[in-house]
Amino acid sequence: MARPPQILSDEELAALTDAIKNRYGIDFTNYEKRSLKRGFVRLMNKNHIDSLLELWSKILKESDFFKSCIDDLTVNLTELFRNPEIWDEVGSLLTQFKHKTSINVWHAGCATGEEVYSMAMVAHNKGLLYKLKSLATDISSKAISKAKEGYYANELLPKYEKSLKKYLPNGEIKDMFDFEDGKAYIKKKFRVADFKIHNLVSDKMTRKFDIIFCRNVLIYFDEVLKLQVLESLVNALNDDGYLVLGYYDMLPESSKDLISQYNTDTRIYVPLRSLKQVI
Ligand SMILES: C[S@@+](CC[C@H](N)C(=O)[O-])C[C@H]1O[C@@H](n2cnc3c(N)ncnc32)[C@H](O)[C@@H]1O
Numbered sequence: 231m232a233r234p235p236q237i238l239s240d241e242e243l244a245a246l247t248d249a250i251k252n253r254y255g256i257d258f259t260n261y262e263k264r265s266l267k268r269g270f271v272r273l274m275n276k277n278h279i280d281s282l283l284e285l286w287s288k289i290l291k292e293s294d295f296f297k298s299c300i301d302d303l304t305v306n307l308t309e310l311f312r313n314p315e316i317w318d319e320v321g322s323l324l325t326q327f328k329h330k331t332s333i334n335v336w337h338a339g340c341a342t343g344e345e346v347y348s349m350a351m352v353a354h355n356k357g358l359l360y361k362l363k364s365l366a367t368d369i370s371s372k373a374i375s376k377a378k379e380g381y382y383a384n385e386l387l388p389k390y391e392k393s394l395k396k397y398l399p400n401g402e403i404k405d406m407f408d409f410e411d412g413k414a415y416i417k418k419k420f421r422v423a424d425f426k427i428h429n430l431v432s433d434k435m436t437r438k439f440d441i442i443f444c445r446n447v448l449i450y451f452d453e454v455l456k457l458q459v460l461e462s463l464v465n466a467l468n469d470d471g472y473l474v475l476g477y478y479d480m481l482p483e484s485s486k487d488l489i490s491q492y493n494t495d496t497r498i499y500v501p502l503r504s505l506k507q508v509i
Contacts, residue, residue: 238267242282246270246289253290256369257431258303260455269303276302297371304450306373308341309389310382310406311348312445313477314396316496320441321352323472323498327440328356332363336439337423338430338463339447340366343377343416344390348397349443350420351406355398359422365437367428378425380416382407387414430459435466442467445476445497453482464488464501473499 238246243266247258258266270285277295279285289296311317327333333353337346346366353362368374382390391403407414428435430447442463448456460481463473473489475481475497481489489499 236271238270238282243267243270246282246286249286249290250296254293254296255432256300256429260431260452260458261303262450262452265305265450266303269305273299273302300370301372304370306341306368306370308344308446309386309393310344311390311393311397312345313496314393316474316498317348317352317397319493319496319498320349320474321356323441324353324356324358324362326470328358328361330361330440333358333361333441334437334439334468335362335364336435336437336442336466337364337366338428338442338444340368340377340425340443341370341373343373343380343423343425344382345443345445346377346423346425347380347406347416347420350422351394351401352397354420359419362422364423365439366423366425367430369427369429371427374425374427380421382414382416384412384414430462431455435462437466438468438471439466440468440471441474442471443474444479445474446478447476448479448481449476457482457484460485460488464503467501469501469503471501473501475499 240263243263251257251259274285279288289299324333335349337349340346343366346364349364350359350362353359366377387403394401394403394406406417406420408417444463448459451459467473472492477497479497488502490502492498492500
């Protein structure tokens, strides 16, 4: 039996991304090539597709198949209190906005929602949960459904509790979850976010936010796309707002005209236009 190719050339990758862009308007052309190539190979292995031609034709003909492909082309890895050391600082940012009637937070590229629920826990801990207005978005419909569901496998809980305790030493997993039929569900009070499908590359954002998280998403984009997406994130920030990136989100050189590091330990940035106003 033929084996799917284990590696794609740049030309083969371009043929696939061009076809997807023309057929569905979803633009993967400026995604970082190596991780996207791995994604297509993963997709072929999983679906027992032996040739690029077969994959190309299936993607173009079957829109439901393509929708499910998005999850293999993107990486939805996330966890509760990911990088536990940042959450203390995030709590201090939240308190800076406590005078406002609502604190608007956008989780861009929220994957399966763990970051969103971590933020709700931090806001609860600061007595500000009632002010938190969160929008959580991702390109992957599967990830968004899972995030909305707020159900996480029991096997993940020991690891999640360890991270929670690094933020809140007395915190316990039962503070965040209810248990039903052996399954763990995020407690109702933490389900305050509005989850939506949104493509950071092509969809507009008309709202403004006090804090935007976009952690471990830019890592999948090339330099051109990183800058384009950074510009749209900065446009969606209030002048006194904060942008929280991930540790591995390397920034293009030209981003230094857009944002400045607020905190070097935790990759938190402020929009440069706010500093220019002070000067
Ligand atoms: C590694 S996860 C990061 C999740 C979370 N922010 C964290 O740091 O734990 C990257 C997420 O970015 C999403 N993503 C990739 N391209 C996107 C795009 N163009 N628009 C919106 N989300 C995108 C993926 O679907 C995936 O869920």
